[in-house]
Amino acid sequence: MKNFEHVSVANLTQAIQWLDDDAKPIAGGTDLLAEMKEGIISPRRLVNLKTIPSLSQIEYDRREGLRLGALVSLAQLEEHPLIGEKYPALAQAAALAASPQLRQMGTLGGNLSQSPRCWYYRNALFPCWLKGGQSCFAVDGENAYHAILGGEPCHSVHPSDLAPALIALNAQVRVVGPELDGSLALEELYRRPSEAHRRATILGPRELIAELSLPAPAAGSRSVYLKVMDRAVWTFALVGVAAALQLDEGGRVERARLVLGGVAPIPWRAQAAEEILQGEQLSAELAQAAAEAALANAEPLRDNGYKVKLAQELVRRALLQLGDQET
Numbered sequence: 594m595k596n597f598e599h600v601s602v603a604n605l606t607q608a609i610q611w612l613d614d615d616a617k618p619i620a621g622g623t624d625l626l627a628e629m630k631e632g633i634i635s636p637r638r639l640v641n642l643k644t645i646p647s648l649s650q651i652e653y654d655r656r657e658g659l660r661l662g663a664l665v666s667l668a669q670l671e672e673h674p675l676i677g678e679k680y681p682a683l684a685q686a687a688a689l690a691a692s693p694q695l696r697q698m699g700t701l702g703g704n705l706s707q708s709p710r711c712w713y714y715r716n717a718l719f720p721c722w723l724k725g726g727q728s729c730f731a732v733d734g735e736n737a738y739h740a741i742l743g744g745e746p747c748h749s750v751h752p753s754d755l756a757p758a759l760i761a762l763n764a765q766v767r768v769v770g771p772e773l774d775g776s777l778a779l780e781e782l783y784r785r786p787s788e789a790h791r792r793a794t795i796l797g798p799r800e801l802i803a804e805l806s807l808p809a810p811a812a813g814s815r816s817v818y819l820k821v822m823d824r825a826v827w828t829f830a831l832v833g834v835a836a837a838l839q840l841d842e843g844g845r846v847e848r849a850r851l852v853l854g855g856v857a858p859i860p861w862r863a864q865a866a867e868e869i870l871q872g873e874q875l876s877a878e879l880a881q882a883a884a885e886a887a888l889a890n891a892e893p894l895r896d897n898g899y900k901v902k903l904a905q906e907l908v909r910r911a912l913l914q915l916g917d918q919e920t
């Protein structure tokens with residue numbers, strides 16, 4: 594690892610002053626330091642956000658909803674009783690992410706900004722397209738864990754469990770920085786990498802996530818996060834599904850938000866499935882139709898076709914679970 598400067602700051606204004614093209618913000622360090630050790634990135638300066646007290650708040654107001662500072666840990670999200678009660682998908686996503694030690698260290702802001710786990714990206718010997726190279730090695734290479742939706746030109750998958758849950762729960766993110774300052778829907782933070790913009794978020798080098806806010810759940814709101822892994826615990830999603838529904842007293846869907854992780858370079862909102870659900874009575878047939886619609890545009894690579902069925906099944910189960918029906 595190359596030498597670097599480490600600067601601790603007291604507030605976001607100071608943090609932004611120290612950030613530039615050659616600097617990186619660091620929170621828990623569980624992803625950033627791994628990238629540095631592997632020689633994938635070599636920032637000249639790390640700006641330590643952990644010393645900013647205002648980024649650690651968890652506040653709930655029954656009208657305004659929930660506010661979470663960027664430094665809230667995954668363990669706090671998992672264990673906070675109010676989050677488990679009002680926003681179950683978020684608590685479940687946090688509980689299913691990584692290992693207990695990583696959940697203590699890892700923060701909300703870092704989790705939402707983490708880099709892809711694509712093994713070509715993580716290996717400094719492969720100068721792949723996302724790192725500024727010419728081609729995506731996953732197209733003809735080992736692509737069992739790669740994207741089945743929205744994959745061109747980078748076929749990596751979005752790794753965060755929290756992001757799909759938060760987007761399903763209609764979260765807003767507050768971003769601070771010289772170019773981007775204000776609140777936006779969390780799903781707008783993510784953008785598929787393109788020739789002009791080889792990264793999966795719209796954040797520039799001097800932009801920071803300050804806070805997430807979630808609306809207070811309306812009557813009849815339910816949510817769930819389901820995840821399939823290639824081993825029982827402590828690893829990334831092959832597929833993750835977050836579903837948030839608002840049901841009327843008779844079980845009719847008033848609102849639906851469905852977001853998939855592990856299937857595309859960004860958290861993938863399944864809008865066609867949401868439209869199928871809207872206004873309908875939740876039933877096994879409806880859940881199956883929504884599951885098929887969610888994956889209708891899937892374009893698997895050579896080795897990851899299994900993810901299509903997996904994702905369909907997870908969507909179906911998530912919906913039936915929310916409708917209190919047999920899965």
Ligand SMILES: Cc1cc2nc3c(=O)[nH]c(=O)nc-3n(C[C@H](O)[C@H](O)[C@H](O)COP(=O)(O)OP(=O)(O)OC[C@H]3O[C@@H](n4cnc5c(N)ncnc54)[C@H](O)[C@@H]3O)c2cc1C
Pocket residue numbers: 617618619620621622623624625626642663667689690691692695698699700701702703704705706707708752753754755796800801802803827828829830
């Ligand atoms: C073995 C292993 C298994 C894992 N399994 C899972 C899993 O199953 N599910 C899952 O979701 N995650 C998983 N992770 C990822 C882990 O959850 C993340 O590494 C962690 O949440 C990142 O948080 P951090 O605070 O440590 O971020 P850091 O490592 O400090 O930062 C990560 C990135 O975010 C940037 N950053 C940090 N804070 C901010 C901010 N406020 N604003 C803007 N940019 C910021 C940093 O510059 C860096 O680029 C796993 C990691 C490992 C090592």
Ligand code: SF4
Pocket residue numbers: 709711712713714721722723724728729730731732739746747748749
């Ligand atoms: S999928 Fe993306 S990160 Fe992986 S090799 Fe291709 S361009 Fe690089």
